[in-house]
Amino acid sequence: xxxxxxxxxxxxxxxxxxxxxxxxxxxxxxxxxxxxxxxxxxxxxxxxxxxxxxxxxxxxxxxxxxxxxxxxxxxxxxxxxxxxxxxxxxxxxxxxxxxxxxxxxxxxxxxxxxxxxxxxxxxxxxxxxxxxxxxxxxxxxxxxxxxxxxxxxxxxxxxxxxxxxxxxxxxxxxxxxxxxxxxxx
Numbered sequence: 001x002x003x004x005x006x007x008x009x010x011x012x013x014x015x016x017x018x019x020x021x022x023x024x025x026x027x028x029x030x031x032x033x034x035x036x037x038x039x040x041x042x043x044x045x046x047x048x049x050x051x052x053x054x055x056x057x058x059x060x061x062x063x064x065x066x067x068x069x070x071x072x073x074x075x076x077x078x079x080x081x082x083x084x085x086x087x088x089x090x091x092x093x094x095x096x097x098x099x100x101x102x103x104x105x106x107x108x109x110x111x112x113x114x115x116x117x118x119x120x121x122x123x124x125x126x127x128x129x130x131x132x133x134x135x136x137x138x139x140x141x142x143x144x145x146x147x148x149x150x151x152x153x154x155x156x157x158x159x160x161x162x163x164x165x166x167x168x169x170x171x172x173x174x175x176x177x178x179x180x181x182x183x184x185x
Contacts, residue, residue, distance in 0.1 A: 016071035018085060024097060025064045026050060042066070042082075055084030059158065063100030065090045091127050095119055098126050106158060109150035117142060130155060 023042035029052075030039040036056040044051055053068060060066065070084040092098045103115030110118070121140045122129050129136050134155070137148045 016073070016083075018069055018071055020067060020069045021051070021082060022065070022067045022090070023051060024092070024100075025060055025062050025066060027062055028060070039081075042068075052078065052081045053084055054081050055087070057084070057087065059106070060089075061101070061104040061106040063092065063097065063102075063104045064106075065092045065097060065101075095123065098124070102126070106154075107151055108154040109147050110154075114140075114142065 021042075021044060023044035026041045026043050028038060028040050030037075032038070036058065037054075038057045038060060039052065039054050040057075040060065041050040042053050053070075055068075055070065067088050067090050068082065068084045069086040070082050073081055073083050075081050092101050099112075099115050099119045101115075102110050102118060103112035105111070117140050118130075118137065119126050122136075130151070134148060134152050137143050137151065138145065
């Protein structure tokens with residue numbers, strides 16, 4: 001379990017201090033399809049231990065690289081956790097990261113084998129090609145037009161879901177912070 005930096009008593013207050021961390025989702029420990037509430041484990045640069053993150057997410061998957069804003073809290077049973085207030089997905093920076101992301105099951109029509117072929121063909125440009133020139137997937141051996149349509153629809157659906165969840169998460173965070181402010185009065 002990852003531990004937060006040593007916090008001074010001044011930092012532990014009714015108004016937790018937000019910070020930003022970045023990492024790659026390794027695995028989901030818990031996910032509620034109804035609320036989006038998620039507990040996941042994250043690999044962070046220069047850290048040997050996994051970090052536990054909790055919050056509402058738009059269907060995150062192992063292999064995704066996330067930039068998270070939130071605060072550390074100490075759960076009585078599970079220990080140190082990073083409570084996510086806001087997040088954004090960033091593009092994986094390595095071929096392995098892109099391959100893991102595409103092969104994670106997030107995009108229907110792309111499993112680990114197909115992901116490997118796509119990344120081998122397009123390299124670091126893979127995600128840009130899927131986003132902006134998806135018809136070029138026909139260049140990859142074993143991908144027919146029918147599968148490209150399936151991938152395109154899944155990619156669009158995931159993008160729309162993420163936009164809605166980010167909006168709802170930001171609304172929830174505003175509400176949560178307002179309620180915290182009122183309780184402090």
